[in-house]
Structure formats: C-alpha cells, structure tokens
Amino acid sequence: MGKQQLIEESEEESSEEGSVTFAEALQNNAIRNVLLDQLQLSEALSPSLREQVGIHLIGIVLSIAAGACNAIAFAKFMYYVSHVSGSATGIGLRYEKLQKPYDYMEPVWLVVYFIVGSFMCGLIVHSNGMKLGQARYEVVLLLVFGMEMVCWFHELAHPEWLAAAMGVQNAMITSWSTAVVRTTHMTGTATDLGSSAGRIVMRFIRLSIHMEDDDWNHHVADRKKLVLMILLLLSFILGGFIGSWGYNKYKTHALLIPAGLTFMLGVMHIVYCLLNRDKVKEEEVAETVFRRQISGKGPDDVEQQKFVQSNSPAAQFIRQISGQKPESSGKVAGKPVVHG
Numbered sequence: 535m536g537k538q539q540l541i542e543e544s545e546e547e548s549s550e551e552g553s554v555t556f557a558e559a560l561q562n563n564a565i566r567n568v569l570l571d572q573l574q575l576s577e578a579l580s581p582s583l584r585e586q587v588g589i590h591l592i593g594i595v596l597s598i599a600a601g602a603c604n605a606i607a608f609a610k611f612m613y614y615v616s617h618v619s620g621s622a623t624g625i626g627l628r629y630e631k632l633q634k635p636y637d638y639m640e641p642v643w644l645v646v647y648f649i650v651g652s653f654m655c656g657l658i659v660h661s662n663g664m665k666l667g668q669a670r671y672e673v674v675l676l677l678v679f680g681m682e683m684v685c686w687f688h689e690l691a692h693p694e695w696l697a698a699a700m701g702v703q704n705a706m707i708t709s710w711s712t713a714v715v716r717t718t719h720m721t722g723t724a725t726d727l728g729s730s731a732g733r734i735v736m737r738f739i740r741l742s743i744h745m746e747d748d749d750w751n752h753h754v755a756d757r758k759k760l761v762l763m764i765l766l767l768l769s770f771i772l773g774g775f776i777g778s779w780g781y782n783k784y785k786t787h788a789l790l791i792p793a794g795l796t797f798m799l800g801v802m803h804i805v806y807c808l809l810n811r812d813k814v815k816e817e818e819v820a821e822t823v824f825r826r827q828i829s830g831k832g833p834d835d836v837e838q839q840k841f842v843q844s845n846s847p848a849a850q851f852i853r854q855i856s857g858q859k860p861e862s863s864g865k866v867a868g869k870p871v872v873h874g
Contacts, residue, residue, distance in 0.1 A: 589715065590762065594769045595799055596703060596717040599792035601773020602780065603682070603700065604718075606788050607693050609781040615697040616704075617719035618645045647694040651681075651701025655709070662709050668818055672807070674706045675800035682793040690786045703796075715762070720770050727763035730756045 604616040614620050621641035628638035654677065659669045681699035685692065704718040716722045733756050737749060773792070780788025807814065 590765065592710075592799060593707070593715045593717060593762065593766050595795050596707060597766045597769035598773035598776065599795045600700060600703065600718040601770040602777030602788070602792040603696055603773075605774040605777030606781050606786070606792075607690070607696055609778060610690055610786065611693055613641065613644070613693075615644060615648075615693055616700045617721075618648050619719075619721070621645050621648075621697075643694045644697045647698040648701035648704075651698035651703075652705035653701075654698075655702045655705035659706055659709050668814060669710070671706065671710070672800045672803040674702060675796050675803065678703050679793050679797040679800060682789055682796065686786060686789040686793065690789065696789075715766065717766065717770070720767055723763050723766050723770075727760060727767065730760040730763065734760065 600616045604614050607613070607615040613624065621644040624633055624641040625638050625645075627633035628636050628641065655674055658673050658677075659671070661669070678699045681695050681702070685696045685699075690696070700718045704716065707715055707717050734753060737753055737756075776791060777788060780791055
C-alpha cells in the first residue's frame with residue numbers, strides 16, 4: 535500500500551467523522567487550558583520589538599504620570615485619586631466621624647468619577663489586547679490630558695476630574711494588557727512581582743539544576759514579568775517623588791508634568807498610525823479573517839480572500855486549521871467569497 539493511498543484513506547475517514555470548528559474545540563477545558571498557557575508563554579517569549587518597546591515605554595511613562603497625580607492630589611487634599619480602595623474605605627470612616635473632614639460625599643464622588651472615566655474609555659476602546667494603530671489610544675490619552683489640564687486650569691478645585699482621568703487611564707491600560715499591566719495603582723503589580731519571584735525560586739528548588747524546555751520557557755516568562763513589574767513599581771514611586779517635588783515648588787502647576795507625559799504618548803501613537811498605515815491594515819484584515827475562521831465562517835470579501843491566499847505565516851495557519859487548500863483559480867477550496 536503506497537503512501538498516497540494511506541493519506542487518501544486518512545482524509546476519507548476524517549471527512550466521515552465530521553469536522554470540528556476551532557470555536558467548538560475551545561469548549562474543551564483541556565484544549566482551552568493548554569492554549570491559554572501557550573498564549574501567555576508566546577506573549578512573554580516572542581513579542582516583537584514594537585510590542586516590547588510599547589509595553590515598557592507606555593507602562594513606565596503612565597506609571598510616572600499616575601504616581602505624580604496621586605502625590606499632587608494627596609499633597610493638596612490628603613486623599614488619593616489614582617485608585618478607589620482608599621476612597622471606598624473613607625466613605626465609612628467619614629460617615630462614622632472617624633476620619634476628617636467628615637464630608638463622606640467627597641470620597642463617594644471620587645469613586646463615582648473614577649468609574650465614569652473607565653466607562654468613557656470603554657466607549658472608545660472596544661476590545662481587549664494591545665492593538666497599536668487600530669484601537670484609538672491617542673483619543674484616550676488626549677482625553678486624560680484634557681482632564682488633567684482642566685484640573686490645572688481650576689487649580690485642582692475639582693479633584694473628581696483627576697480621579698476620572700485616572701479611571702480613563704487605568705481602563706485603557708487594563709484592556710490593552712488584559713489586566714497584566716497596571717499604572718494607576720500598584721497592588722496588582724506588587725502581587726504579580728511577588729508571585730513571579732516565588733514561582734522562579736520554587737522552580738529552581740523543585741527542579742534543581744535540570745529543567746525541561748517547557749519549564750525553562752515558563753521560567754523566562756516569569757523572569758520577564760518580574761522585571762516589568764519592578765520597573766512599573768519603581769516608576770510609580772519615582773512619579774510620587776516628582777509630584778511631591780513639583781507641588782512643593784510649583785503647587786498645582788506641577789500637574790503640567792503628568793499632563794505633558796500623557797500628551798507626548800498620545801502624539802506618539804498618532805505618528806505611529808501615520809507611519810504604519812499599511813501594516814496596521816494588514817493586521818486588521820488578518821484578525822478579521824481569523825475571527826471568522828474560528829467561528830466556522832470563511833472570508834466575506836475580496837480583500838480577506840486575497841489575504842487567505844497569501845504566503846504569510848498567519849494565512850498559512852488559517853488554511854491549515856480549516857483544512858483548506860489554495861486552488862489554481864486563486865480561491866480557497868470550499869469557501870466561496872460572499873460579496874456584501
């Protein structure tokens with residue numbers, strides 16, 4: 535029996551059993567858990583230079599800005615604006631006359647405005663994951679800049695606006711990094727720092743000197759995460775120093791420092807979009823095609839069809855998981871193009 539005959543019989547058996555879409559396969563816990571683990575490893579081990587620079591630069595700059603805003607607000611009002619834990623606790627303390635001033639509505643409004651800021655970000659950035667050039671990060675960053683400038687113009691008479699700005703920033707960075715990177719508060723950052731360090735130490739104790747490839751990959755991922763968390767924490771602390779120094783020297787004019795940093799990042803994203811239009815468009819098409827493919831659908835326009843027929847790694851993978859083969863006519867077998 536020849537090799538070609540075996541392949542044909544295997545294909546016939548597969549077709550008789552029926553095909554399973556990628557979306558249906560993800561319903562299996564084992565498959566989903568392995569894929570999530572591999573995605574996290576890939577995100578840590580194989581980011582492009584653009585992603586590495588983006589993650590570290592944006593995280594560090596926004597951590598400095600948030601730390602400065604928090605220090606300035608506390609120096610003037612004796613409460614923090616970059617997170618809601620302290621304000622949420624202060625509601626009860628002030629209501630029971632255990633914290634001065636006794637106006638418990640002040641922390642209430644800080645919490646409300648922070649949530650409103652996050653809501654506004656959700657209206658602008660519709661999906662999770664870092665999508666430089668696709669998601670409107672420059673709009674979000676310029677919105678944060680505008681809110682901080684309002685606080686500066688009114689000499690921080692309304693700190694709720696600063697809380698809203700921090701809500702916008704935190705929502706953007708959380709959706710962008712899928713909750714891995716935080717810049718307005720360091721509780722999660724300190725938690726990830728400690729847990730990553732613990733896994734690194736335990737892996738060396740448990741595995742001694744010898745490590746399998748998979749264990750080493752997890753070690754490298756944890757090590758990179760540990761470095762990033764340390765940088766974010768130090769950046770937030772540095773921002774606190776900058777904000778404190780700025781308030782002592784310039785009072786509320788110190789808000790121009792975090793506002794300027796945020797404005798700089800917004801402009802940088804605009805420049806990136808202008809310089810990488812074609813690349814961003816190609817990525818957008820690839821994501822659309824893959825999203826339709828894993829849901830059991832095919833490309834629905836000529837542009838998507840051309841992408842599937844290309845020789846890029848993403849196109850080859852899409853054809854592979856769908857069992858499609860390029861035809862000489864330039865179409866994908868079994869998937870007609872639907873013109874809307």
